[in-house]
Amino acid sequence: MCAAITARQAGASVLVIEHAPKYLRGGNSRHTRNLRAMHSCPVETLVGAYDEEEYWQDLLLVTKGKTNEHLARIAIRGSIDAIPWLVRLGCRFQPSLTGTLSLSRTNLFFLGGGKAHLNVLYATARRLGVEVIYDSEVLEMPIDDGRVREIRLSHRGFPATVKAKSYIAAAGGFQANTDWLKANWGARADNFCIRGTEYARGRVLRNLMDQGVATEGDPSGCHAVAIDARSPRFDGGIVTRLDCIPFSIVVNREARRFYDEGEDFWPKRYAIWGKLVADQPDQMAWSIFDAKSLGLFMPSVFPAIEAPTLAGLAGKLGLDAAALTATISEYNAAVRPGHFDPAIHDDCATQGLALPKSHWARRIDQPPFYAYPLRPGITFTYMGVKVDENAAVHLRSGRPLDNLFATGEIMSGNILGEGYLAGFGMTIGTVFGRIAGRGAARRAHQ
Numbered sequence: 001m002c003a004a005i006t007a008r009q010a011g012a013s014v015l016v017i018e019h020a021p022k023y024l025r026g027g028n029s030r031h032t033r034n035l036r037a038m039h040s041c042p043v044e045t046l047v048g049a050y051d052e053e054e055y056w057q058d059l060l061l062v063t064k065g066k067t068n069e070h071l072a073r074i075a076i077r078g079s080i081d082a083i084p085w086l087v088r089l090g091c092r093f094q095p096s097l098t099g100t101l102s103l104s105r106t107n108l109f110f111l112g113g114g115k116a117h118l119n120v121l122y123a124t125a126r127r128l129g130v131e132v133i134y135d136s137e138v139l140e141m142p143i144d145d146g147r148v149r150e151i152r153l154s155h156r157g158f159p160a161t162v163k164a165k166s167y168i169a170a171a172g173g174f175q176a177n178t179d180w181l182k183a184n185w186g187a188r189a190d191n192f193c194i195r196g197t198e199y200a201r202g203r204v205l206r207n208l209m210d211q212g213v214a215t216e217g218d219p220s221g222c223h224a225v226a227i228d229a230r231s232p233r234f235d236g237g238i239v240t241r242l243d244c245i246p247f248s249i250v251v252n253r254e255a256r257r258f259y260d261e262g263e264d265f266w267p268k269r270y271a272i273w274g275k276l277v278a279d280q281p282d283q284m285a286w287s288i289f290d291a292k293s294l295g296l297f298m299p300s301v302f303p304a305i306e307a308p309t310l311a312g313l314a315g316k317l318g319l320d321a322a323a324l325t326a327t328i329s330e331y332n333a334a335v336r337p338g339h340f341d342p343a344i345h346d347d348c349a350t351q352g353l354a355l356p357k358s359h360w361a362r363r364i365d366q367p368p369f370y371a372y373p374l375r376p377g378i379t380f381t382y383m384g385v386k387v388d389e390n391a392a393v394h395l396r397s398g399r400p401l402d403n404l405f406a407t408g409e410i411m412s413g414n415i416l417g418e419g420y421l422a423g424f425g426m427t428i429g430t431v432f433g434r435i436a437g438r439g440a441a442r443r444a445h446q
Contacts, residue, residue: 001026001121002430003168003407005089006437008128012444015162016125016132017153019171019199024235025122025134027172028196028380028409028425031237032114034096034107035430036423037079044083045093048105052076055106058421062268066417068216074389075415075424078431083108085434089124091117103267107423114238136160138204141167143211146395147402166403166443168436169393170429173381173409174202175222176234181378184220191283193227195241195377198234205384205410214386214396217413223420224274226250227377228300229284239301242372245273246360247296247342248289249331250374252280255314255323257331262349262359271420274376285374286317288328290366296342304370313369332363380425382413391436403443405436 001016008014018025038055039046055076059067092111096104103109110117125132133155140152151162174180176198181189194200209215231240245261250273252258259276263269277285294304307313310328314321331350338347340362350357385393385406392400393411408429415428 001118001125002433003170003405003437003440004130005121005125005128006434007168007441007444008125008130008437010438010441012166012441014125014130015164016130017136017138017151017162018132018134019137020134020197022134024197024199025132026115026118027200029118029429030115031196032110032117032423032426033238034103034109034423035079035082035426036107036421037083037427038076039080039083044087044108045095046105046108050106058268059415059424062271062419062421063417064419066218068414070389071387072415074435075428075431078434079427082427082430082434086430090120092120103422106267138171140207141169141204141404143208143213143401143404146399148404164444166405166440168440169204169208169385169404169406169410170408170433170436171202171204171410172197172200173222173384173412174205175200175378175381177201180206181381185278188278188283191375192224192278193231193236193240193375193377194234195225195227195231195236195238195379196234200380200409202381208385208393212395212397213401214394214398215383215413216386216411217383217417219381219383221382221413221416221418222274223271223379223382223416223425224278225270225377225379226273226277226285226287226374228302229373229375230302231375231377236301236377240377241270242287242300242374243270243297244287244289244293244299244372245270247293247362248287249328249357249364250285250287251319251324251327252285253282253319255319255327257327257355258285260356260358262357262361264359265345267422270422273374274378277374278376283376286319287372287374288313288324288364288369289371290364290369292362292366294370300372302372304372306368306370308367308369310364310369313371317371317373328364331357332365335361335363380409380412382416382418384410384413387411387414387432389435390439391432392439403440405439407432407436
């Protein structure tokens with residue numbers, strides 16, 4: 001939508017082809033809450049300052065250096081200009097929500113959530129004269145002599161062709177394509193839940209790859225978080241995400257811990273937990289905590305599993321009671337006193353454990369006891385088409401295509417090689433959407 005609006009504002013006539021029906025339009029953006037934005041002073045609902053270098057260092061940390069710095073800094077710098085542009089379109093923001101852990105300085109929260117934000121963009125596009133067709137799956141984008149010649153699609157079950165002067169691929173990842181996921185993850189993919197749209201099947205990406213378009217990013221890489229295991233297979237959205245992990249211990253089917261739950265602030269670590277759970281037996285884990293921690297995080301849409309004793313909780317979870325009790329007893333004995341503060345890297349940690357808990361460690365000893373069951377929840381895949389600073393798509397030969405641009409998850413692998421920062425996907429989509437829109441309009445005018 002950012003690409004479509006920008007292209008229209010630049011004087012191009014614009015058609016948006018949407019695979020989903022109207023009520024499911026907008027892909028994963030319907031489930032988002034915020035956008036990470038650089039700023040030098042308080043603006044809108046953001047407090048303090050968040051400069052380019054801090055933003056870059058945050059991204060560098062979570063990606064472990066697997067990012068294109070040039071394109072990443074374009075996204076970071078572009079986020080500051082995106083704020084007034086979105087406001088002029090009618091988008092509104094609200095203060096950060098309780099339980100979002102230190103995001104009031106870095107992330108703009110959409111008033112009414114992602115769907116309300118999308119509705120504003122669609123209304124703006126309609127007012128500007130952008131045409132949108134729904135229930136329309138793009139099947140092929142034939143490339144000839146460095147140019148896309150047309151789009152072949154299925155429109156409500158009937159074949160159709162669209163010819164334009166320039167094109168923008170904004171078709172998301174391939175996370176809803178289980179067969180493609182299994183090619184990289186094996187049988188484990190059968191136990192993954194897809195947090196967002198079931199229409200992100202990667203058909204456009206595959207068609208472009210088959211025609212020699214270059215790719216960036218790990219084919220097995222994805223934004224994968226720990227979600228409530230009781231979630232639906234598709235489209236559970238953000239309400240199924242679990243933010244309790246820093247205030248709990250997480251065990252696998254053998255009732256053993258497998259990672260430091262308090263390694264860093266949750267917005268910098270939540271996107272590693274999907275893969276961590278995916279590597280456990282049956283792709284299952286459980287977050288376990290006591291009454292002291294119940295009100296420290298936003299709960300899942302499903303109620304926590306509760307029991308007056310640890311043995312009783314183990315029974316409800318289907319875990320071995322003796323093994324769970326032993327794990328928690330060992331953990332409790334290792335907890336050292338400190339000043340508990342979820343807003344900072346506090347001094348509440350374990351000592352003497354082979355697998356430490358670095359921060360926010362407190363004994364689990366105050367009944368009732370609670371647990372949430374965890375499964376991997378895939379938000380989007382990272383591998384996508386290779387682009388340059390103009391959002392132009394490149395062939396494997398190194399040549400940029402004359403009239404094809406890309407934005408959003410289909411090109412996020414250029415910047416996100418690993419890990420994730422809360423709200424950064426919307427930043428990429430917004431900033432590179434505007435870049436792609438300007439580039440496509442300029443090419444159309446030529």
